[in-house]
Amino acid sequence: MEGKAHVISFLKNCIEYAEASIERKKGRGELDDIPKWEAYRDYTAHALMEVQAGELDRWFENQSKPLNNNNLATVELDTLSHQARASLLTNLASPRPLALVSTSSQEGVRNIAPYTSLSVVTNTPPMAVVSLSANRNDRLRDTLLNLRETKKAVLNFLPASDAAGLIVQKTAQPLERDQSEWDEFELDGLEADPLVLKNAAFAIVGHMVDEMDLPDSKTKLVVLKLDQILVPEEYDTNQPSHILCQHGLNRLMSTPSAWHYNIDRNV
Numbered sequence: 001m002e003g004k005a006h007v008i009s010f011l012k013n014c015i016e017y018a019e020a021s022i023e024r025k026k027g028r029g030e031l032d033d034i035p036k037w038e039a040y041r042d043y044t045a046h047a048l049m050e051v052q053a054g055e056l057d058r059w060f061e062n063q064s065k066p067l068n069n070n071n072l073a074t075v076e077l078d079t080l081s082h083q084a085r086a087s088l089l090t091n092l093a094s095p096r097p098l099a100l101v102s103t104s105s106q107e108g109v110r111n112i113a114p115y116t117s118l119s120v121v122t123n124t125p126p127m128a129v130v131s132l133s134a135n136r137n138d139r140l141r142d143t144l145l146n147l148r149e150t151k152k153a154v155l156n157f158l159p160a161s162d163a164a165g166l167i168v169q170k171t172a173q174p175l176e177r178d179q180s181e182w183d184e185f186e187l188d189g190l191e192a193d194p195l196v197l198k199n200a201a202f203a204i205v206g207h208m209v210d211e212m213d214l215p216d217s218k219t220k221l222v223v224l225k226l227d228q229i230l231v232p233e234e235y236d237t238n239q240p241s242h243i244l245c246q247h248g249l250n251r252l253m254s255t256p257s258a259w260h261y262n263i264d265r266n267v
Contacts, residue, residue, distance in 0.1 A: 003060045004051065011048040015041055087249045095245035095255055099204075100156040100171060101130065102195040103146035110182045110194060111142045114168045116246040118155070126226035128155070128206065134218040135174075142177050144211075144220055151207040153224055154193070156200040158244040160254030164199065165244065168252060196230060201243050203230040 018041035025033050050056050077085055090096075096116035104110045117131035130153075132144045147153060158164035170185045181187065188198040196203045206224035214221055231237065240255075247253045 004057070007051055007060075008048065011044055011051065014044045015048065018044065090246065090249045095247040095253060097157065097255070098168065098244050098246050098252065100158065100167070100197060100200070101143055102154045102156060102189075102197065103143050103152065104150055104195060105142075105146050105177070106149045107178075109178055110180045110189070111146055111177075112156070112171050112181045112187065112195075112197070113141070113143055114172050115143075120226070127209075128204075128224045128226055130222045130224065131214070132220045132222055138218065140220075142175075144222065145177065147208040147222060148211075152195070153206055153208065154195040154197075155204040155206070155224075156197040157202055157204075157241065158197075158199065159201040160242060160244050160252075165252045167197075167199065168244070193230075201241060202232070202235065204228070205230065 018037050022034055022037045022041070025031070025037065075088065077088075080088065097118075098114055098116050099118060100112050101115050101118070102110065102112040115130055115132075118128055120126070120128045130143075132141045134140050143153070158167070167185070167187070171181045171187075175181060175184060182189065182194075190196040190198060193205070196205075204226055205228040206226040208222055209225045210223040212221050212223075213219075242254060244252055245255045
C-alpha cells in the first residue's frame, strides 16, 4: 500500500531524528530533556512495529483485491460513454508518465501541450509513440499539424511539484493555432533550444518518422525517432526519474513510490 510505505519511512526517520537528538543532548549535558526524547523514540518504535506487522492495515486504503470466481465483475467497454470509458481506463492503467510535448509551426509559433498517451516502444532504435486525437469538431491537434510541417518534437518531463501541476493545467486549455502557449502563459525555453522548457526535469528531443490512423477512431498514432536526451549536469541516469504522472483522470502525482521490488531481469 502506497500510504503504508510512506508512513513506515516517516516513522523510521522520526526514530533516527530522536536518537540523534538524544546524543546531541548528552554531548551538551542537557540530561533533563533526554527522558522525553527516549519516550518519544520508544513510542514511535512501537507504532512502527504495529504498522510493519500489518496490525493497522485497516487505516490504509487498499483496492488491490485479487480476481477470483466469486468477486468477478465484467465491464463491456463499448457500452460506456466516452467519459466513463476514459475515467475507467485511466484509473486502472495508471500511473502514466506525463510529458509536455512542444512543437513549432513553419511560421515559428511554438505550441506546448500535456500528453500521457505516449510511450517509449523500442530502445534500439530509440522510438516513442504518441496518440493524438481530434476533438468533437474533428479539429486536429496543433501538435500533429506542427509535426507534419516541421517534424521536430520535444518531450518535456516535469518534476513533481505544484508549480509543474499549474503549468499542466494552463497548457491543457485549447488555444487557436496562431496563439502560443509559451507567450500566453509566459513559459521560458532554453536559449539553445526554445522548445525545451526551463522548468523540465529532463527533456527528450525527437522527430516524426511515421503517422498512422488507429482503426475506427479519430486518433492518429505518431512515431517519433528519439535523437537526444537533455539532463542536468550530475544527473544520475542509472536511477529511475522522479517525475510528474497522471494517476486517475484528473489527478497528478509523482513517481516512483516508496514501495519497489527488484526483479533479476529487464521487463
